[in-house]
Amino acid sequence: MTDRITIRRPDDWHLHLRDGAMLAAVAPHSAGFGRAIIMPNLVPPVVTGAQAAAYRNRILAALPDSAALQPQMTLYLTDATEPADVVAAFRNGIIRAVKLYPAGATTNSASGVTDFDRVQPVLEAMAEAGVTLCVHGEVTDPAVDIFDREAVFIDRVLDPLRRRTPGLRVVMEHVTTSDGVAYARSGGDDLAATITTHHLVINRNAILAGGIRPHYYCLPVAKRESHRLALREAATSGEARFFLGTDSAPHADSAKLQPCGCAGCFTAPNTMSILAQVFEDEGALDRLEAFASLNGAAFYRLPPNDDRITLVRRDRPAAYPARIDAGGETVTVFDPGFPLFWHQED
Numbered sequence: 001m002t003d004r005i006t007i008r009r010p011d012d013w014h015l016h017l018r019d020g021a022m023l024a025a026v027a028p029h030s031a032g033f034g035r036a037i038i039m040p041n042l043v044p045p046v047v048t049g050a051q052a053a054a055y056r057n058r059i060l061a062a063l064p065d066s067a068a069l070q071p072q073m074t075l076y077l078t079d080a081t082e083p084a085d086v087v088a089a090f091r092n093g094i095i096r097a098v099k100l101y102p103a104g105a106t107t108n109s110a111s112g113v114t115d116f117d118r119v120q121p122v123l124e125a126m127a128e129a130g131v132t133l134c135v136h137g138e139v140t141d142p143a144v145d146i147f148d149r150e151a152v153f154i155d156r157v158l159d160p161l162r163r164r165t166p167g168l169r170v171v172m173e174h175v176t177t178s179d180g181v182a183y184a185r186s187g188g189d190d191l192a193a194t195i196t197t198h199h200l201v202i203n204r205n206a207i208l209a210g211g212i213r214p215h216y217y218c219l220p221v222a223k224r225e226s227h228r229l230a231l232r233e234a235a236t237s238g239e240a241r242f243f244l245g246t247d248s249a250p251h252a253d254s255a256k257l258q259p260c261g262c263a264g265c266f267t268a269p270n271t272m273s274i275l276a277q278v279f280e281d282e283g284a285l286d287r288l289e290a291f292a293s294l295n296g297a298a299f300y301r302l303p304p305n306d307d308r309i310t311l312v313r314r315d316r317p318a319a320y321p322a323r324i325d326a327g328g329e330t331v332t333v334f335d336p337g338f339p340l341f342w343h344q345e346d
């Protein structure tokens with residue numbers, strides 16, 4: 001049995017680092033990734049190139065000197081986004097992508113797009129300039145069952161949007177269903193999908209196992225087991241269109257453990273150990289590098305990272321904190337529910 005693998009340094013193509021004390025606490029836990037697409041859903045959201053540049057500086061200040069991480073900034077698409085601003089920020093190297101949240105879809109998404117006709121000129125300018133659109137693919141219509149919102153989004157929003165904007169490069173963020181996997185496969189080289197660590201591990205039962213488990217509540221919410229298996233098949237397939245975006249999304253425990261608690265799983269500290277176990281279980285350790293280190297960079301037209309990391313399987317589980325301190329609050333680390341024998345060595 002393989003007990004040691006060396007892969008190109010992985011990238012995280014969907015990451016929440018927050019701001020202030022939370023940023024300072026969580027950023028070091030992503031320092032071992034090479035690049036990360038940084039989500040712009042701060043309060044207020046990151047909507048201009050100047051805001052993205054300032055946020056990037058705050059992230060760099062929160063990272064240890066030894067960090068490999070190069071933040072890849074994004075702008076939050078709103079009804080008021082100007083096409084020229086997006087293209088200028090991209091051409092100046094300030095941003096890597098633009099994020100589309102349907103208004104109200106998830107944490108801090110109230111400023112999201114309410115009217116897709118209004119943003120069409122932005123999408124056309126992005127297609128022309130080669131700027132990637134990262135999409136939170138869920139409808140927000142409360143009449144649609146929460147477990148169906150991804151599939152309905154594909155039919156009602158994403159497919160029409162792609163048809164009327166030829167050439168637009170789209171990443172379906174954190175796909176959670178077999179429908180999402182199938183749609184990603186139906187596209188050409190301009191369509192890809194990220195998959196999170198936690199959606200490879202939990203199905204919706206985990207949220208309600210013997211009682212409500214707030215630390216397994218995330219958005220998009222975990223789906224039934226058949227969907228989890230579809231995600232594992234896609235992630236471990238080696239196909240270029242699927243790559244890692246952890247969606248590591250820290251919240252203070254005091255905000256999660258509430259009658260109406262926040263959505264998000266904090267997976268940054270143990271993601272690579274979890275992924276190595278998942279890929280080992282699927283007999284696909286030789287495809288972990290494609291998923292975590294190669295496919296995303298290729299989609300974003302970047303070279304893979306030069307350096308490498310080594311994962312070693314030991315008899316003793318790797319030690320991770322159950323929670324970390326963030327400015328006097330605690331943040332609980334995602335518990336995959338099984339021991340993690342894969343240790344990361346740099």
Ligand SMILES: [Zn+2]
Nearest residue numbers: 016039247249
């Ligand atoms: Zn996210």
